[in-house]
Amino acid sequence: MTTTENLFLRKQLALYQERQIKPCRPTQATRMALAWLARWFDWRQALVLVQPATLIRWHRQGFRWFWRRTSQPGRPPIQADLQALIRQMARENLSWGEERIANELWLKLGLRVSPRTVRKYLPTHLDHGWHQRVPSQRWLTFVRNHAKAIVACDFCTVVTVSFRLLYVFVVMEHATRRILRTNVTVHPTAQWTLQQLREALTSAHGYRFLIHDRDTIFSQDLDQRVRHLGLRVLKTPVRSPQANALCERLLGTLRRECLDFLI
Numbered sequence: 001m002t003t004t005e006n007l008f009l010r011k012q013l014a015l016y017q018e019r020q021i022k023p024c025r026p027t028q029a030t031r032m033a034l035a036w037l038a039r040w041f042d043w044r045q046a047l048v049l050v051q052p053a054t055l056i057r058w059h060r061q062g063f064r065w066f067w068r069r070t071s072q073p074g075r076p077p078i079q080a081d082l083q084a085l086i087r088q089m090a091r092e093n094l095s096w097g098e099e100r101i102a103n104e105l106w107l108k109l110g111l112r113v114s115p116r117t118v119r120k121y122l123p124t125h126l127d128h129g130w131h132q133r134v135p136s137q138r139w140l141t142f143v144r145n146h147a148k149a150i151v152a153c154d155f156c157t158v159v160t161v162s163f164r165l166l167y168v169f170v171v172m173e174h175a176t177r178r179i180l181r182t183n184v185t186v187h188p189t190a191q192w193t194l195q196q197l198r199e200a201l202t203s204a205h206g207y208r209f210l211i212h213d214r215d216t217i218f219s220q221d222l223d224q225r226v227r228h229l230g231l232r233v234l235k236t237p238v239r240s241p242q243a244n245a246l247c248e249r250l251l252g253t254l255r256r257e258c259l260d261f262l263i
């Protein structure tokens with residue numbers, strides 16, 4: 001019998017010895033300890049305290065706790081005083097748009113704020129220049145007009161039963177939503193990512209643009225080598241997954257319809 005199995009059994013027997021009549025209800029720490037020890041040996045023969053389905057449920061609760069601790073969804077809000085300053089500048093300068101306010105904050109106060117963030121906190125009841133649509137082409141219009149020439153790629157993480165991180169890489173075509181390439185690795189690098197793009201795209205692929213986020217895996221050297229494949233790299237804004245919505249939707253579907261049903 002291994003040392004891990006001994007610890008597993010002792011943890012369960014300790015509950016019987018506390019009251020000498022029946023085991024007390026296991027605490028959250030006890031549940032997490034049993035779920036963690038169960039990864040090191042075949043626990044089905046050693047489990048006597050609860051049903052196997054209960055231990056599996058504890059393991060799933062550990063996954064949920066793990067993702068709550070590591071995930072930070074969405075863009076964090078800016079400070080309340082900075083929000084008030086943006087509104088004050090917009091009210092006192094009706095001719096200023098989001099670009100002008102962002103530049104004033106950076107040049108005079110040293111506060112780097114994106115014009116898109118400034119737009120988020122502008123007063124809605126004011127009617128001045130920032131309501132008007134800029135003459136340049138919007139991102140949504142660009143994506144729709146060049147859908148057949150766009151390829152998108154992204155990474156998502158998968159946690160195994162032993163809390164080991166795996167990285168799933170996906171390359172897809174915008175126009176048809178067709179998956180061009182998928183692969184999994186433990187240690188993603190720029191060289192590995194470049195090789196996946198080479199295998200996903202044929203010599204006469206006909207694509208012109210590649211969309212990806214600003215992950216450190218997509219280094220400058222990788223982007224330069226991608227240009228040799230005949231693609232122009234388009235990086236999405238910081239913490240703006242909606243700019244690569246189709247690929248994000250694909251990864252979400254992969255989780256909801258497949259990975260969420262597996263350990």
